[in-house]
Amino acid sequence: MTEPTPAAPAPLFGASDIRRLAEEIGVRPTKTLGQNFVIDGNTIRRIVAAADIGPGETVLEVGPGLGSLTLGLLDAAKAVVAVEIDPVLAAKLPATVSQWRPGAVDAFHLVHADAMKVTELPLEPTALVANLPYNVAVPVVLHLLQHFPTLRHGLVMVQDEVADRLAAGPGSKTYGVPSVKAAWYSDMRKAGVIGMNVFWPAPKIHSGLVAFTRREPPATTATREQVFAVVDAAFAQRRKTLRAALAGWAGSAPEAERCLVAAGVDPTARGEVIDIAAFARIAEAKEAGR
Numbered sequence: 001m002t003e004p005t006p007a008a009p010a011p012l013f014g015a016s017d018i019r020r021l022a023e024e025i026g027v028r029p030t031k032t033l034g035q036n037f038v039i040d041g042n043t044i045r046r047i048v049a050a051a052d053i054g055p056g057e058t059v060l061e062v063g064p065g066l067g068s069l070t071l072g073l074l075d076a077a078k079a080v081v082a083v084e085i086d087p088v089l090a091a092k093l094p095a096t097v098s099q100w101r102p103g104a105v106d107a108f109h110l111v112h113a114d115a116m117k118v119t120e121l122p123l124e125p126t127a128l129v130a131n132l133p134y135n136v137a138v139p140v141v142l143h144l145l146q147h148f149p150t151l152r153h154g155l156v157m158v159q160d161e162v163a164d165r166l167a168a169g170p171g172s173k174t175y176g177v178p179s180v181k182a183a184w185y186s187d188m189r190k191a192g193v194i195g196m197n198v199f200w201p202a203p204k205i206h207s208g209l210v211a212f213t214r215r216e217p218p219a220t221t222a223t224r225e226q227v228f229a230v231v232d233a234a235f236a237q238r239r240k241t242l243r244a245a246l247a248g249w250a251g252s253a254p255e256a257e258r259c260l261v262a263a264g265v266d267p268t269a270r271g272e273v274i275d276i277a278a279f280a281r282i283a284e285a286k287e288a289g290r
Contacts (some may be wrong), residue, residue, distance in 0.1 A: 142178075
């Protein structure tokens with residue numbers, strides 16, 4: 001008995017497809033929106049594979065652009081919700097899906113909006129997979145993790161330097177506000193580097209893949225806003241000791257020291273060496289001392 005021939009993978013966009021589509025609708029990628037379109041099918045397959053999407057999942061994609069990653073996600077997921085801010089690109093996407101993935105038309109849901117302002121979606125997403133504009137990557141990720149608790153995991157492609165910041169742990173040179181705030185919601189890890197020649201236009205820097213898995217925030221009586229206020233204050237003057245850096249936040253240096261000691265944190269340490277749980281304890285100590 002002969003084995004059945006495996007089905008050929010569904011086609012993905014190449015460079016000529018991307019340029020032709022862009023020409024059809026009169027689009028030139030803009031720096032303002034941070035648009036760099038992926039023109040390599042193998043890169044799309046690599047991203048989708050690394051995202052580890054299950055067949056029953058609903059994927060949230062931000063900035064689908066011309067739809068190159070969208071097609072790969074439709075092949076892997078039950079549904080894709082794409083949030084696109086550009087009206088011309090948003091208008092073209094349904095026709096592109098209809099032409100390239102006619103069997104997945106009902107699985108595709110378009111939201112024409114700014115991802116930074118979206119608080120409701122037509123379906124509850126379980127995964128975030130996106131090629132994010134460099135200039136808004138961190139605030140978009142934090143906003144989506146805050147407003148969509150159903151997001152259990154994801155993979156985002158960002159500027160490589162930003163990827164390092166998001167995935168950094170305490171003590172690292174790249175550890176800072178993005179690292180700590182992302183850690184409130186999830187475990188983040190670097191999942192790879194993407195070269196420049198797979199984009200149109202080609203950026204001047206490499207991109208990095210960051211994978212995340214949702215977890216519960218640290219157990220604390222402090223609110224997320226209170227904890228994030230400590231984080232912002234600690235890194236506003238990152239070369240200063242926490243006693244000095246948190247003086248304004250606490251009302252005085254002695255009060256900052258009291259909060260730090262109560263939280264079990266060395267007042268002479270700097271923010272770059274403590275984790276999200278320690279920041280939560282500092283915020284809690286301030287509230288307890290009121």
